[in-house]
Amino acid sequence: MSNDNSYLQDLVHLxxxxxxxxxxxxxxxxxxxxxxxxxxxxxxxxxxxxxKYILYASRAEDDHWFAQRFDKSxxxxxxxxxxxxxxxxxxxxxxxQLEKQSFDYYQRVVGSLLKTFPAISKGAERCRTCAVVGxxxxxxxSHYGQLIDSHDVVIRMNMGPxxxxxxxxxxxxxxxxxxxxxxxxxxxxxxxxxxxFKIMDMVWLQKALTTGFQGKTYxxxxxxxxxxxxxxxxxNPGFIAYVHQTWLRKQRGYPSAGILAVILAxxxxxEVHVFxxxxxxxxxxxxxxxxxxxxxLGTGLHYGNEEYxxxxxxxxxxxxxxxxxxxxxx
Ligand code: C5P
Numbered sequence: 001m002s003n004d005n006s007y008l009q010d011l012v013h014l015x016x017x018x019x020x021x022x023x024x025x026x027x028x029x030x031x032x033x034x035x036x037x038x039x040x041x042x043x044x045x046x047x048x049x050x051x052k053y054i055l056y057a058s059r060a061e062d063d064h065w066f067a068q069r070f071d072k073s074x075x076x077x078x079x080x081x082x083x084x085x086x087x088x089x090x091x092x093x094x095x096x097q098l099e100k101q102s103f104d105y106y107q108r109v110v111g112s113l114l115k116t117f118p119a120i121s122k123g124a125e126r127c128r129t130c131a132v133v134g135x136x137x138x139x140x141x142s143h144y145g146q147l148i149d150s151h152d153v154v155i156r157m158n159m160g161p162x163x164x165x166x167x168x169x170x171x172x173x174x175x176x177x178x179x180x181x182x183x184x185x186x187x188x189x190x191x192x193x194x195x196x197f198k199i200m201d202m203v204w205l206q207k208a209l210t211t212g213f214q215g216k217t218y219x220x221x222x223x224x225x226x227x228x229x230x231x232x233x234x235x236n237p238g239f240i241a242y243v244h245q246t247w248l249r250k251q252r253g254y255p256s257a258g259i260l261a262v263i264l265a266x267x268x269x270x271e272v273h274v275f276x277x278x279x280x281x282x283x284x285x286x287x288x289x290x291x292x293x294x295x296x297l298g299t300g301l302h303y304g305n306e307e308y309x310x311x312x313x314x315x316x317x318x319x320x321x322x323x324x325x326x327x328x329x330x
Contacts, residue, residue: 066317074242076264077193078234079121080114083107088241092197095254098218099198109202116206119230127153130269133169134258134276135160139288142325144275145170151273155193155265157257158182160276161289168288169276177235177257177264180204180217185226192227193264194234195257202234235260248306256302262311262320272320277311279304 075082084092086103093099093106114120131151133139135158148154148170156162157177162169175191178184179201186192194205200217207213208225209232243255243263258277265272280286284297285304298304315322 063317063319065313066319069246070266070319071242071246072267074239074267075123076235076239076267077120077123078110078114078236079123082236082238083110084236084238084241088238091241091244092237093199096198096218098200101199106199109199109206113202113206113234116210117229117232120232120234122233124233124264124268127269129153129271129273130155130265131170131273131275132261132265133157133160134261134274134278135285135287136276136278137280137286137288137292138278138325139165139168139276142168142275142323144168144323144325147273147323148172148275153265153269155261157261159184160287165289175233177261179257180208180213180221181219182257183208183222183225186228188228189231190227191231191233192225194232195240195260196234196237197240197254205232205234235264239264247310248303250303250306253301253303256300256304256307259302259307259310262314266314266319273323274311274315274320275323277322278308278324 084106089103089106093101129151130153131148132155133148145165145167149172151172153174154170154172155175155177156173159182160169162171162173173186173190175193176184176186177193177195179195179197192205194201196202196205198217204213204217204221208222209227209229212223213221214223240255240260243260244250247263248255248259262272262274262277265274276288279299280292282295283299283304284292284295285299286292286297299307311320311322314320
């Protein structure tokens, strides 16, 4: 009987010891689970900034070719703080040989522009993903529209229309680069980004959005333009000089709106996707919305081949995604 009792006691003891172990193991398991849960929540919460960091970190430090060109300190947009240096101004001023005004005059024009549109000073906002849409006729039948619209920021330029071309070029525009000779009306949600190639372009912008611009540049230009005054930005002439000297490494000519848009996007966005670049089979910058009128159009005053090569290099170095369709046969 006493044996039975001690056996029973042993059994109870053993079972409570097992329960204790199980409880201990269970609480260990709960602890591990809680930690795992916390890690998961933290990862999900920070994944956006984490992926941004990874993309951003891969931008320069690990790539000699890119590091030699990409200068993080360059501010693409004109603000009160970052006016152009005298050297860059002198280079910029001779671009169209129309400009006879002095540096003092330039600074007065900029001062007046910033006063009329204080929003210019906000500079560049940062963005996650960006689509840059050039005006190449290779966008015809590309069906890129939906993909283009899926990006946070969509940069277009000059007269590139969206109405009637949604399937191939998308319908969203957050930024449009333009100069007086290529100006179009904008809706209330789109940033007007002036790419100034002369001081007169800044004078034009100020007047075209207020009292109206009278006169012409090297050709007749629009006297007024529709755009949200709070979303006006102006490319810093110093940024244009930087793209010319550091990215294109050229003595003559100057960067096109298209290559300026690509480098601007690199400075604003973590991920850059490029569409609609590439001359036609005869070397002309023909457009997706019109039949080529001038068979000797070429690429204007710009280094079309070099700009295209630069875009390809950026893609090879995985700094941008370059979407290119074969050029449609005409
Ligand atoms: O003709 P436009 O200057 O409006 O085109 C905007 C930009 O699109 C150009 O500056 C150029 O970079 C790009 N483009 C191109 N191939 C074309 C037409 C335009 O790469 N066939």
